[in-house]
Amino acid sequence: MAATIESTFVAVLVLLSPLFLATPLSFAWKWWTGMEPEHEHYREKVRIVLDSGIPLSRYRPELDAEARKVYLDPDRQARIESDLLNPLGVTHFILFPALIAWPILFPFSVIIGLLAWFPLKMFEWILIEKRILLRIANLVKKVNRWEIIGIPRSDIGIKTSDRILSSIHRMPITVFLGLFSYLLIMNLHWLAGFSIQNTILLSSLLYIILVSFISVIRAATASALSFADLPKRKIIPMDSLVESWMAPWVGVGLVFFLVRQLTFSYKAIRQDTLFIDPIIFSLSILLVLYTATIIGLMIEVTFFRKRARDVKTKFQLQVIEKHSPTLYLFTQHLGDLKISPLMSLDEWIRKDESFESADFDRL
Structure with a gap:
């Protein structure tokens, strides 16, 4: 039976409810x-x-002296600096209700989160230990005729880096991959006649594989490594390149599958699934969204905080061995832009990715 226009309207409101809360x-x-005012003063200085x-x-x-002038405590300093370096948008705020629902969603989330540990280690071995990620970087460099250089990340020297903010900033792609996996398998559900249990099982498996693969790549590229596109006069950090390639595909896929399912429900094109009711479908979307958020938090705790630094360092050393890139500083002063070589990336790694005052005297 076709869904009524009222039920379809309610389903759309349910889907939009996270935006209303944002x-x-x-x-x-x-x-x-x-x-x-004192917070805005310090924010402007940063x-x-x-x-x-x-x-x-x-x-x-x-x-630090400016912060003391306006009586800012170190925690407030860290929050202001983290907010400037890792600003949160709508895609972050729609995930926050998961913090309320986590006691209900945690049991299922913890099972998937623990299962993700094995593929995380597997992809770390394939991409890093077997140098597959280095080969991918070499291919991207060759196809696009780019060069590999180093540009220090802006967060070097941040006041007591707020790990929670950094984790939240990385999470939308992780979460939306879970939603994408669910919607993709749901469409296969119609084609292959999967049961609801098999749909959940297969979407969980696909999500674990995708998020493990992407998490290792994101951890490895969260460094100074960048591509220099000389013909187009662009510098492209490797970590932002990964997200810029993924986000459009995931976003378009989510919109397509959501509209497709609501259309099928309204016109009764498919009636062989529990989710022919658009309201139940919308509620299942929110359930998957917030479950994936809890799983994303678990991956942050189990992988990014424990293995990310080692993964990043190994990948940087592989790139150094192959390409011997130079570390540059891209600066602006009174409207003049300047890119200045500082040292080899190898030297910077040996200095534990930190600067001395003498390094800036070369500018």
């Missing part, structure tokens, strides 16, 4: 990071440093 949550977030292209470590003493 507005008050974004305001609460701004209040938590700091909205007072923004000036970031706009210059020089890592925060160069002006750490000056920034």
Whole structure:
């Protein structure tokens, strides 16, 4: 039987409910990071440093002095700096209700999160130990006629880096991969006659594989490594390249599958599934969204905080062995842009990815 226009309208409202919650949550977030005049004063000082292209470590003493002038405690400093370096948008705030639902979703989430540990180790072995990721980087470099260089990340020297903010900033892609897997398998459900249990099982398996593969790549490329596109005069950090390639495909896929299912429900094109009811379908989408959020948090705890640094270092050393890239600083002063060689990337790694004041005297 075709869904009524009322039930379809309710289903759309259910799907949009996270967006309605995102507005008050974004305001609460701004209040938590700091909205007072003294907070804005410090925020502007940090923004000036970031706009210059020089890592925060160069002006750490000056920034700390500014914070003391306006009586900011170190925690507030860290939140303001993290918010500028890892700003949160709507895609982040729609995930926050999962923190309320986590006691209900945790049992199922923890099973999938623990199962993800094996494929994470497997993809780490394939991509890093067997140098497959290095071959992929070499192929991208060759096909696009790019060069590999190093550009220091802006967060070097951040005040007591807020791990929670960094984790939340990485999560949308991880979460939406779970939703994408669920919707993809649901469409195969119609084609292959899968049961609801098999749909959940297969979508969980696909999600574990996708998120493990992407997590290892993101951990390995979260460094100074960048591609230089000389003909187009662009510098492309490797980590942002991964997300810029993935986000459109995942986003278009989600919109396509959501619209397709709601259309099928409204016109009664398919009636061989429990989710022919658009309201039940919309509720299942929210359930998967928030379950994937809890799983994403678990992956952050079990992988990014324990293995990410080793993965990143190994990949950087492989790139250094193959290409011997140079570390550059891309700066701006009074409207003038300047890219300056600092040292070899190998030397910078040996210095534990930190700067000395003498390094900036070369500029």
